[in-house]
Amino acid sequence: MAIQIAQLSHRYGQRQALSDLSLDIRAQEIFAFLGPNGGGKTTLFRVLSTLLPIQAGAVHILGRKLPDSVAEVRRRIGVVFQAPSLDKKLTVVENIRYQAALYGLRGGLLRSRIGEMLDQLGLSDRANERTESLSGGLRRRVELAKGMIHRPQVLLLDEPSTGLDPGARIDLWNYLRRLRSEFGVTIVLTTHLLEEADKADRIAILNQGKLVALDTPDRLRASVGGDSITITTESPAELIRDIRARFDVAATDVEGRVRLELADGHQWVSKLVEAFPQPIQSITLGKPTLEDVFIDKTGHRFWREAGESTDA
Amino acid sequence: MHEMRTSQRGEHTGGEAAAVDLEIKPSPLLAATTLCWREIVRFFRQRNRVIGAVGQPILFWLLFGVGMHRTFQLPTTGGDGPSFLQYFFPGTLVLILLFTAIFATISIIEDRREGFLQSVLVAPVPRWSMLLGKVLGGTLIAVAQGLIFLVLALTLHVSIGVVALMQLVALLFVSAFALTSLGFVIAWRMESTQGFHAIMNLLLMPMWLLSGAFFPAPELESGMPTSQWLLHWAVRLNPVTYCVAGVRNLLFGATASIWDPALTTCWLVTALFAVFMFAAAWTIAGRRTTGDLL
Numbered sequence: 001m002a003i004q005i006a007q008l009s010h011r012y013g014q015r016q017a018l019s020d021l022s023l024d025i026r027a028q029e030i031f032a033f034l035g036p037n038g039g040g041k042t043t044l045f046r047v048l049s050t051l052l053p054i055q056a057g058a059v060h061i062l063g064r065k066l067p068d069s070v071a072e073v074r075r076r077i078g079v080v081f082q083a084p085s086l087d088k089k090l091t092v093v094e095n096i097r098y099q100a101a102l103y104g105l106r107g108g109l110l111r112s113r114i115g116e117m118l119d120q121l122g123l124s125d126r127a128n129e130r131t132e133s134l135s136g137g138l139r140r141r142v143e144l145a146k147g148m149i150h151r152p153q154v155l156l157l158d159e160p161s162t163g164l165d166p167g168a169r170i171d172l173w174n175y176l177r178r179l180r181s182e183f184g185v186t187i188v189l190t191t192h193l194l195e196e197a198d199k200a201d202r203i204a205i206l207n208q209g210k211l212v213a214l215d216t217p218d219r220l221r222a223s224v225g226g227d228s229i230t231i232t233t234e235s236p237a238e239l240i241r242d243i244r245a246r247f248d249v250a251a252t253d254v255e256g257r258v259r260l261e262l263a264d265g266h267q268w269v270s271k272l273v274e275a276f277p278q279p280i281q282s283i284t285l286g287k288p289t290l291e292d293v294f295i296d297k298t299g300h301r302f303w304r305e306a307g308e309s310t311d312a
Numbered sequence: 313m314h315e316m317r318t319s320q321r322g323e324h325t326g327g328e329a330a331a332v333d334l335e336i337k338p339s340p341l342l343a344a345t346t347l348c349w350r351e352i353v354r355f356f357r358q359r360n361r362v363i364g365a366v367g368q369p370i371l372f373w374l375l376f377g378v379g380m381h382r383t384f385q386l387p388t389t390g391g392d393g394p395s396f397l398q399y400f401f402p403g404t405l406v407l408i409l410l411f412t413a414i415f416a417t418i419s420i421i422e423d424r425r426e427g428f429l430q431s432v433l434v435a436p437v438p439r440w441s442m443l444l445g446k447v448l449g450g451t452l453i454a455v456a457q458g459l460i461f462l463v464l465a466l467t468l469h470v471s472i473g474v475v476a477l478m479q480l481v482a483l484l485f486v487s488a489f490a491l492t493s494l495g496f497v498i499a500w501r502m503e504s505t506q507g508f509h510a511i512m513n514l515l516l517m518p519m520w521l522l523s524g525a526f527f528p529a530p531e532l533e534s535g536m537p538t539s540q541w542l543l544h545w546a547v548r549l550n551p552v553t554y555c556v557a558g559v560r561n562l563l564f565g566a567t568a569s570i571w572d573p574a575l576t577t578c579w580l581v582t583a584l585f586a587v588f589m590f591a592a593a594w595t596i597a598g599r600r601t602t603g604d605l606l
Contacts, residue, residue: 049434074436075338083427087350089357094350101346102435104338146431150336 002027002154002186008057010043017043018209030180030187032200040209041190045158049079078152080143082159088132092123096145103150117145137168157189161196173199194290212297224288224296227265231258232281239279254295340441351449365412366457373404398468402559403525408461409454409488410520416450417495421505439597450492458484470563480562486586487555493589500596523552528570554581
């Protein structure tokens with residue numbers, strides 16, 4: 001196991017940011033914490049990256065307990081923060097070199113390691129430019145170089161795709177996959193983007209500080225069962241009642257829309273439209289997505305909370 | 313080329329490679345010297361900081377020195393007291409140290425806001441090595457700026473021996489170390505540079521004004537007004553007074569006519585000031601602040 005989390009809880013004053021979280025992250029997997037802003041991802045990230053103390057529960061990283069073995073853990077993890085951590089007045093090479101010094105790298109080893117990192121991340125021709133002149137995508141690559149310069153066994157990334165254009169996102173994921181397959185690094189990241197989580201080996205869905213689901217993306221989708229049908233209508237409660245009376249199937253109200261999960265969804269669409277031509281304004285049929293998984297587990301839509309609560 | 317890359321990859325796969333890498337021990341001193349060097353590199357890449365930290369005090373010195381030339385008179389017996397340009401010189405030197413030291417530590421607020429600090433805080437080095445790097449960097453910048461200004465002392469026909477000069481540089485170093493640590497204590501918990509300017513005006517400028525830099529402490533006499541008595545003690549209890557007096561003593565010798573601590577006292581107080589401020593900075597840096605998470 002790369003990371004073991006047991007009964008982890010954390011609160012800021014009155015607000016419970018994490019409650020009773022337990023899960024294991026296996027070695028050499030790409031693991032994503034998915035959740036809306038305010039779901040507890042960032043708090044968890046700060047605990048795992050050793051920035052925040054553990055209030056309740058236990059965390060082991062690479063078999064070492066936090067906070068007892070914090071120095072040992074720090075040597076073995078690489079951290080890429082959401083906020084840029086580059087010194088803009090320094091060049092690419094200086095940023096990497098100064099970071100390396102914090103981990104004890106020096107001399108010939110340091111030089112060869114910097115060369116390697118620049119090569120891996122395609123930064124060799126920008127090595128002596130100040131980071132303030134780089135694009136967002138290139139800066140993120142320098143961040144990755146900083147995070148990997150001491151060859152950590154676990155790389156933690158907080159919302160790594162934020163602020164990147166699609167091309168840079170693809171580059172990022174290619175690099176993460178390469179780290180995993182060639183260097184055996186365990187990758188742990190947080191994201192609020194459903195399509196990004198979909199690329200991970202396993203996903204933990206966090207909502208209001210609680211773990212609501214944990215599995216591979218495919219199995220999570222399969223767990224929703226069948227297809228999802230979403231209907232917009234004037235009076236959802238009435239329609240739900242009528243559907244139940246007529247077909248004896250369960251429908252739920254998800255924030256004003258009627259939602260059904262059924263096998264053979266395409267047949268149901270015509271049945272429903274024929275049965276209730278008046279109240280149905282629109283009807284959509286979809287294969288289950290991670291958003292459906294989220295709705296299924298929490299009873300509300302993924303984006304509802306965005307904007308309501310602060311990221312913590 | 314291709315072969316070489318493959319071997320590099322091979323080196324890193326599996327647990328063995330990781331074990332090789334763990335032989336590299338993090339070194340707090342390497343971290344501190346690196347962070348110190350970073351301060352210096354950053355400073356000289358921000359030209360306005362260089363100009364501001366030396367330019368303003370020089371301007372002060374010239375304008376006040378020339379402007380106060382006629383009105384300023386030390387209570388000497390004869391008319392052979394120091395001119396104001398001369399009297400004001402050590403104070404200006406300390407002001408340069410103060411400005412530079414303070415502006416160097418403001419950068420901790422920027423480091424935090426720009427996210428640089430986070431990556432230092434999760435590195436396997438103790439907090440004191442981060443602190444030492446910051447304070448040492450600020451100190452060296454401040455001393456370098458002070459030495460530039462010191463060249464102007466030649467215009468005052470100062471004759472200073474090699475030993476006294478070495479002592480002076482050492483005293484500037486210790487004073488700057490104390491002032492940078494003080495700056496760190498103030499800056500560590502601050503979330504914006506605006507707050508720092510308020511502290512600058514409310515604490516640091518009065519501290520400098522009451523250091524004998526600008527005017528000497530009134531003599532203690534029986535029957536003196538309370539305000540004068542308070543002023544005397546405010547100057548006397550201010551640690552910066554001893555930095556200024558030490559510099560003055562080394563440059564111009566003891567001034568007989570005013571209250572003036574002995575050079576040994578200056579050394580002792582300045583050294584204690586440095587030790588105390590660094591200890592305070594160390595204590596405060598060990599605490600987590602909400603700002604760690606900005």
